[in-house]
Amino acid sequence: MSATVAIIGGGWAGLACAVECVQRGLRPTVFEAAPQVGGRARTVEFDGLRLDNGQHILIGAYHDTLRAMRHVGADPDVLLRRQPLALRYSDGFELRARSGSRAALAIAFLCCRSLGWHDRLAALRMMRAIKHTPDADETVAAMLVRTGQTGNTVRHLWAPLCIAALNTEVAQASARVFACVLRESLNGAAGDADLLLPQADLGQLFPEPAAAWLAARGHAPQRGTRVRSVRAQGDGFTLDTGDAQPCFDRVVFATSPHHLPALLRDLPALEAIARRVAALGYEPITTVYAAFDAHTRLPAAMTGFAAGLPHWVFDRGALGGPQGLTASVISAVAALPDGGREQSERAVLHALRTHHPVLGEPLWVRTITERRATFRCTPGRTSIGQPDDARIAIAGDYLLDDYPATIEAAVRSGTAAAARIAGR
Ligand SMILES: Cc1cc2nc3c(=O)[nH]c(=O)nc-3n(C[C@H](O)[C@H](O)[C@H](O)COP(=O)(O)OP(=O)(O)OC[C@H]3O[C@@H](n4cnc5c(N)ncnc54)[C@H](O)[C@@H]3O)c2cc1C
Known part of the structure; x- marks a missing residue:
């Protein structure tokens, strides 16, 4: 037996x-x-x-x-929407790769209009740096300084990617783990960097x-x-x-x-x-669901907020969920504000209305905080x-x-x- x-x-x-x-x-x-x-x-x-x-966002490297x-x-071909890596922010920053291949990503950095030449060179330096695992671990913040990253690449590329992947702020996050994640996705096989957005619950x-x-x-x-x-x-x-x-x-x-x-x-x-x-140690994640009129559509299925909160907003209606339902994500330390749930909901609704002024009053708002969403990923x-x-x-x-x-x-x-x- x-x-x-x-x-x-x-x-x-x-x-x-x-x-x-x-x-x-x-x-x-x-x-x-x-x-x-x-x-x-x-x-x-x-x-x-x-x-x-x-x-939850999955990537091609999973x-x-x-x-x-x-x-x-x-x-997965039915349940997940596969799209080449695309980062789109409420302030107009946009980075789009044609495919998930390494060459396509290098081209995406070089052709990205939201990045100046200093930024593009800095991004390529980072891509080179992550090819090797450093012997001694350091924080992501230290790595960004060591590789000469610019304010723009930190704000729109590395800090949001670090929060999204490690759920830990750059000042505390492990550069070794961050490099490993970037290497597996950005430097991996074709399609590994693709975003796989759930279209089902x-x-x-x-x-x-x-x-x-x-x-x-x-x-x-x-x-x-x-x-x-x-x-x-x-x-x-x-x-x-x-x-x-x-x-x-x-x-x-x-x-x-x-x-x-x-x-x-x-x-x-x-x-x-x-x-x-x-x-x-642990880090929290808060999700604020806000349901609007069923005709409501955000400009993109997934939008980043480089300044302030939330970190990301998802249009669940654009991803096969109920029409008009938005889900705003607040990660790591910011997910448990001193003012609690009310403060998170106020910040989210303010950001949504600023980004999308035609939004009316939400029909309902519901907030879920996972206090121990992930372990704190430190060096x-x-x-x-x-x-x-x-x-x-x-x-x-x-x-x-x-x-x-x-x-x-x-x-x-x-x-x-x-x-x-x-x-x-
Ligand atoms: C809000 C949020 C957003 C996230 N976003 C992403 C993302 O975008 N991409 C990504 O890849 N990951 C993401 N994660 C992380 C991902 O969800 C986790 O890494 C993963 O689900 C962990 O799975 P697990 O099976 O290891 O542990 P768990 O999911 O914690 O499973 C453990 C289970 O054990 C059960 N259990 C505990 N004690 C007992 C007991 N004594 N007897 C019986 N059962 C018990 C619990 O109820 C639980 O169901 C996110 C997590 C959260 C919370």
């Missing part, structure tokens, strides 16, 4: 791990505390309307995510098709089941889920990092891992590692040393966790 595997956490990492376990002949059970799967990239229902907990989607029957991209795929094979995720503790017992592990004590041969911890240390308390051999995870982050016991694996978006907290990191780590406990 093949080994049974408890996977604690039904986010993208846990689900990717479960799918890979089935392919490797193991028998997984996903335990998810929430009523829905998807974790930090999930869809929730408010008054009959399906809303994502936050806007190869493992795209493969995982296809595997469970979620077609997040649940439909992967979590729900993955759960259905697992259920069809007799491994339906157990939603609404919080695992309270895990103990080693005999040759396996006993889980405490409150009303039951199921036993498994192997266990994968695929929770969000801040939930992990408490879950490891009865596994003393994992104390060092628990300590490293407990040391992680010199300690590697979390894996337990010595090969029957246990840790999965999640915080496991890849040179990667920020992303869907791709979650999926890659989930797949790797399955390979680890399968012994291959």
Whole structure:
């Protein structure tokens, strides 16, 4: 009989791990505390309307995510709108690449009318700098100074890209991770830099098709089941889920990092891992949804705001969502203003009306703040590692040393966790 595997956490990492376990002949059970799967990239229902907990942008370099989607029957060509990298800001700045190839990006920098010659040369210097991983990590701010970036390239290219990719301000963000992300996308294969904008809600991209795929094979995720503790017992592990004590041969911890240390308390051999995870810092993301009249259309599906808040605004109606629905994103430290939700909503509505003066009063406004949206991606982050016991694996978006907290990191780590406990 093949080994049974408890996977604690039904986010993208846990689900990717479960799918890979089935392919490797193991028998997984996903335990998810929430009523829905998807974790930090999930869809929730408010008054009959399906809303994502936050806007997610994927890029062409998310190869493992795209493969995982296809595997469970979620077609990325239908669910995601693929477009060459385009940055468009409310102040008129615009950068467009014809395709996702490296040459096309260099041409985009050289031909970008919003960049002067000093800016273009600075951008090309940055492209050269990211080809090599620096031995010693530094902040992105230090790297921008070292490579002679201009105010314009910082404001419209590197600072927004850093916030979007690492959810950490340039003054604190790791240059090593930023360079790695830019290298994988801007210097990667053709199409890797393409933006993939969800045209369906997040649940439909992967979590729900993955759960259905697992259920069809007799491994339906157990939603609404919080695992309270895990103990080693005999040759396996006993889980405490409150009303039951199921036993498994192997266990994968695929929770969000801040939930992990408490879950490891009865596994003393994992104390060092628990300590490293407990040391992680976090950054929030706030999303302000504002619904306007159904005829409302913003000038672009995605617009950046280089000064002030929000950082990005999405026209969900232009992306297959309800017409007139806008989603404004405020990242990192700015996402939790002193004035709270009201201040975020005021700032967003003011920016929207300034950018698009014909906007009327919103029909409704709803704000979702994820306080621990991602780990804070600072220089010199300690590697979390894996337990010595090969029957246990840790999965999640915080496991890849040179990667920020992303869907791709979650999926890659989930797949790797399955390979680890399968012994291959
Ligand atoms: C607002 C927002 C915007 C983002 N934007 C982007 C983006 O544009 N691009 C991108 O690539 N990434 C983005 N991210 C990051 C991305 O969502 C995460 O990196 C990814 O979803 C993490 O997946 P995970 O499976 O590692 O962890 P999680 O999604 O945190 O999943 C862990 C799961 O474990 C469950 N759990 C915890 N404890 C227990 C327990 N004891 N028992 C059972 N279940 C438990 C939780 O309920 C959760 O469902 C964004 C995140 C947020 C919040």
